[in-house]
Amino acid sequence: MDGFGEATAVTRVDDGRYEAxxxxxxxxxxxxxxxxxxxxxxxxxxxxSPHEHPVxxxxxFHRVAKAGPARLVVxxxxxxxxxxxxxxxxxxxxxxxxxxxxITGTLDPATEPDYAAGQPAGMPDLEECTDVRPPxxxxxxxxxxxxxxxxxxxxxxxxxxxxxPEIRGWFRHRxxxxxxxxxxxxxxxxxxxxxxxxxxxxxxxTVELTWHMRAVPAPGWLAVHGTxxxxxxxxxDEEVEVWDTAGRLxxxxxxxxxxxxxxx
Amino acid sequence: MDGFGEATAVTRVDDGRYEAxxxxxxxxxxxxxxxxxxxxxxxxxxxxSPHEHPVxxxxxFHRVAKAGPARLVVxxxxxxxxxxxxxxxxxxxxxxxxxxxxITGTLDPATEPDYAAGQPAGMPDLEECTDVRPPxxxxxxxxxxxxxxxxxxxxxxxxxxxxxPEIRGWFRHRxxxxxxxxxxxxxxxxxxxxxxxxxxxxxxxTVELTWHMRAVPAPGWLAVHGTxxxxxxxxxDEEVEVWDTAGRLxxxxxxxxxxxxxxx
Numbered sequence: 001m002d003g004f005g006e007a008t009a010v011t012r013v014d015d016g017r018y019e020a021x022x023x024x025x026x027x028x029x030x031x032x033x034x035x036x037x038x039x040x041x042x043x044x045x046x047x048x049s050p051h052e053h054p055v056x057x058x059x060x061f062h063r064v065a066k067a068g069p070a071r072l073v074v075x076x077x078x079x080x081x082x083x084x085x086x087x088x089x090x091x092x093x094x095x096x097x098x099x100x101x102x103i104t105g106t107l108d109p110a111t112e113p114d115y116a117a118g119q120p121a122g123m124p125d126l127e128e129c130t131d132v133r134p135p136x137x138x139x140x141x142x143x144x145x146x147x148x149x150x151x152x153x154x155x156x157x158x159x160x161x162x163x164x165p166e167i168r169g170w171f172r173h174r175x176x177x178x179x180x181x182x183x184x185x186x187x188x189x190x191x192x193x194x195x196x197x198x199x200x201x202x203x204x205x206t207v208e209l210t211w212h213m214r215a216v217p218a219p220g221w222l223a224v225h226g227t228x229x230x231x232x233x234x235x236x237d238e239e240v241e242v243w244d245t246a247g248r249l250x251x252x253x254x255x256x257x258x259x260x261x262x263x264x
Numbered sequence: 265m266d267g268f269g270e271a272t273a274v275t276r277v278d279d280g281r282y283e284a285x286x287x288x289x290x291x292x293x294x295x296x297x298x299x300x301x302x303x304x305x306x307x308x309x310x311x312x313s314p315h316e317h318p319v320x321x322x323x324x325f326h327r328v329a330k331a332g333p334a335r336l337v338v339x340x341x342x343x344x345x346x347x348x349x350x351x352x353x354x355x356x357x358x359x360x361x362x363x364x365x366x367i368t369g370t371l372d373p374a375t376e377p378d379y380a381a382g383q384p385a386g387m388p389d390l391e392e393c394t395d396v397r398p399p400x401x402x403x404x405x406x407x408x409x410x411x412x413x414x415x416x417x418x419x420x421x422x423x424x425x426x427x428x429p430e431i432r433g434w435f436r437h438r439x440x441x442x443x444x445x446x447x448x449x450x451x452x453x454x455x456x457x458x459x460x461x462x463x464x465x466x467x468x469x470t471v472e473l474t475w476h477m478r479a480v481p482a483p484g485w486l487a488v489h490g491t492x493x494x495x496x497x498x499x500x501d502e503e504v505e506v507w508d509t510a511g512r513l514x515x516x517x518x519x520x521x522x523x524x525x526x527x528x
Contacts, residue, residue: 055499055520056324056471056472056520058322058324058365058472058474059365060320060322060341060342060349060365060367062341062342062349063342077324077326077360077363078324078326078327078360082498082522083471085324085326085363087351087363096341096342099341099349099351099365100365101322101323101324101363101364101365101472103324103471103472103520105499107497108497111496111497112496113494113495113496114462114464114495114496115429115459115462115492115494115495115496115500116493116494116495116496117429117492117493117494165379165381195379198378198379199378200378207320207347207367208320208322208365208367208474208476210322210472210474210518212472212501212518212520214494214496214499214501215496228379228381229380229381229505229513229516230377230379230380230381230478230513230516231377231378231379231380232375232376232377232378232379232380232478232479233371233372233375234346235319235369235478236379237476237478237516241493249493249494252493252494252501252518254474254476254516254518256319256320256367256476258346
């Protein structure tokens with residue numbers, strides 16, 4: 001098993017009961033990344049389901065998750081032929097840390113879309129992107145994930161936020177893990193907050209994140225496009241689309257997060 | 265209390281326990297509308313919370329809800345100063361019909377956005393829209409909600425789907441209920457499925473719908489813009505933005521639904 005596979009592994013201890021050992025390597029500024037946690041939750045949901053893929057995940061992040069042991073409880077809410085639904089809870093210190101409603105289903109890699117919108121404009125080729133490491137306080141996450149950024153969306157790093165809530169980049173695991181459903185969970189929450197380009201500063205905790213797996217990704221890099229629509233009253237939204245090298249929309253997400261007041 | 269207020273009312277019977285009498289008037293083809301159900305769930309969540317608004321709702325729709333008595337169970341998962349989170353379950357015949365993770369918070373109507381994207385292009389003025397009633401099998405829902413549609417997005421009604429997954433219209437309650445948080449729950453699921461413009465036909469059950477309340481709406485009509493990105497393997501997404509007459513983004517949603525194979 002490769003690094004990401006090991007870091008997200010869950011062990012079944014009973015019907016709907018799992019254990020995991022959360023990996024400090026997926027920390028950003030002391031908090032474990034939400035996408036990493038969703039990958040762990042998705043593994044438990046899929047293990048407890050007759051279906052293969054986490055088609056839809058809606059997560060509420062209650063508390064900061066810490067590296068180390070965690071329990072997972074999978075409460076199956078509906079079993080269907082096409083899809084199943086469960087409430088999956090990550091528990092540490094006997095308190096719910098993340099709750100997620102997860103729908104499992106099975107996506108056929110050979111499916112041709114009946115309709116597919118085009119890729120959003122603006123993503124430069126991989127070769128034109130740079131691997132700036134955001135100043136996240138520690139290098140844990142950036143040691144796991146190889147990200148190359150569209151420099152035009154990274155002005156906030158130099159104190160020159162673009163004023164447009166957009167960040168674009170390319171994503172892959174450093175450990176060589178082939179892009180799969182669990183990679184997508186990580187990818188939809190891997191970008192720095194798009195609100196940084198609006199002058200917001202500091203930590204932007206995700207309150208809710210919903211993502212849908214839309215296709216089985218091709219091996220290789222994933223293109224990650226992040227945008228936002230509104231920053232008001234300390235709340236902002238961030239939409240992420242993930243596209244694979246075969247030109248398919250493989251995941252789409254929206255999160256609602258808290259942000260410090262913008263200073264721009 | 266007006267019609268919509270009565271139809272979505274919940275009665276507290278104990279801590280976290282509520283009863284509702286679901287109104288047949290919000291049925292479409294025999295199933296109660298998902299937005300109507302989310303409005304009922306949101307009332308229970310807000311009643312059980314110290315906060316005023318359903319800021320984020322992520323719902324899994326397990327079964328068809330029927331008119332008549334229902335129980336609601338509100339399981340508070342986290343109480344915070346800025347926001348609280350609960351799992352709200354609508355129960356009929358002792359089975360979960362809808363589960364929703366609902367985050368409550370309090371939005372200040374006087375908040376000026378730090379950043380706001382522009383309204384999506386293409387919405388005609390209200391006067392240019394028409395009140396075609398979609399052939400929903402019965403008129404229940406259309407008797408409650410006054411919708412005026414952008415005719416260029418309604419070609420599917422005449423067997424001429426546009427090929428673009430877009431439907432746009434204006435929304436208000438027929439009962440005179442002033443637009444509020446609960447109206448937004450209804451509005452994000454009030455459009456006919458955008459997949460109808462891709463040649464899909466028949467019922468398109470919502471599997472998951474997440475919506476965020478972004479501002480307190482001004483009284484009056486709400487503009488509702490629906491789009492989609494991908495129809496593949498029987499799954500399609502639908503994004504809805506709701507804008508008020510003051511030009512504010514008041515709600516944004518995405519749903520994942522099942523669709524019959526497209527025939528276009």
